[in-house]
Amino acid sequence: MAEVSSRSTLLDYFDEIVVVDTEYRPAGDGTQEVRCVCALELGSGREHRLWLDAPFPCPYPVNEGSLLVAHYASAELATHDSLGWPRPANVLDTRTEFAAVTSGKRVGDQKLGLVDALKYFDLQHLHQYEKDDMRLLSIADRRNREYTVAERDALLKYCWSDVDGAVRLLTALEDWLVR
Numbered sequence: 001m002a003e004v005s006s007r008s009t010l011l012d013y014f015d016e017i018v019v020v021d022t023e024y025r026p027a028g029d030g031t032q033e034v035r036c037v038c039a040l041e042l043g044s045g046r047e048h049r050l051w052l053d054a055p056f057p058c059p060y061p062v063n064e065g066s067l068l069v070a071h072y073a074s075a076e077l078a079t080h081d082s083l084g085w086p087r088p089a090n091v092l093d094t095r096t097e098f099a100a101v102t103s104g105k106r107v108g109d110q111k112l113g114l115v116d117a118l119k120y121f122d123l124q125h126l127h128q129y130e131k132d133d134m135r136l137l138s139i140a141d142r143r144n145r146e147y148t149v150a151e152r153d154a155l156l157k158y159c160w161s162d163v164d165g166a167v168r169l170l171t172a173l174e175d176w177l178v179r
Contacts, residue, residue, distance in 0.1 A: 008042050008170070009178045014090070015065035017042040019170065021162035022079040023138040023155050032082040035138050036152075038159040040167060049160060051152050053144050058085035071095050071114045071166050092177070094169050101176045114165050121172040125165055134158035 010017050020039040024032035039048040039060050048059045058080070062068060068088035070076040072095045080087055098117040118125035138155060147155070 009174055010067060010092075010170075011043055012178075014067040016044065016061050017067045017069060018060045018062075018088075019069045019163050019166050020060070020076050021070060021159050021166065022076055023134070023159050024075070024079060024082070025139045025141070027082075030078075032078055033144070034079050034082055035144055035147075036156050036159050037079065038156065038163045040163050042167070049156050051144065051156060052083070055084070058083070062086050062088040064089045066090065067092055069094060069166060069170055071117070071162070071169065092170075094166055094173060097173050097177060098169065101173060114162060114169065117169050118165050121169070123165070123168045123172060131158070 008017055018039050018041050020037065022032075022037045023035040025035065027033050034052050036052060037048065037050045037059075040046075041048075041060055046060070050056060050059065060066075062080075062085070066088065067090045068076065069092045071093070073091050073093035077087060077091070079085075094117065095112050095114075098120070099112050102120060115125050115128050115131060134155060137151060
């Protein structure tokens with residue numbers, strides 16, 4: 001399970017908080033060929049690590065009582081659309097929140113990606129070259145069933161590491177989010 005330093009205070013406002021990350025290949029028409037979806041429900045502790053070879057229903061809540069959290073959430077919303085899953089009623093984009101919290105405070109050429117945000121707060125993160133390698137694997141021009149077991153495992157592990165990072169980032173941002 002992802003490391004969470006304390007119970008999320010956002011759970012005072014929602015029945016469930018779902019931190020989500022996806023890996024995919026842009027199809028070129030605004031949709032995605034979704035490789036995998038990873039999610040952690042912070043309230044229940046349920047974990048979802050799905051490799052998508054066939055249609056699968058959305059495994060986590062997206063109703064009015066839940067909050068979907070993702071870094072650059074538009075990608076996860078496009079995943080929902082591409083899979084025919086319902087859109088979440090409530091969405092928090094940690095990229096947008098990080099940009100707001102650090103506006104005028106970031107130094108040099110610091111960007112807004114997950115690795116950059118985790119670095120800013122001095123939190124554990126993957127190296128950017130590891131993310132770049134996994135992204136290249138995800139966008140390869142092949143069907144999901146053509147990936148080897150080792151490649152699937154690597155992409156799922158990478159996807160889960162982004163969920164874990166987003167949980168750490170959410171924890172770091174909570175003081176600004178819940179005021």
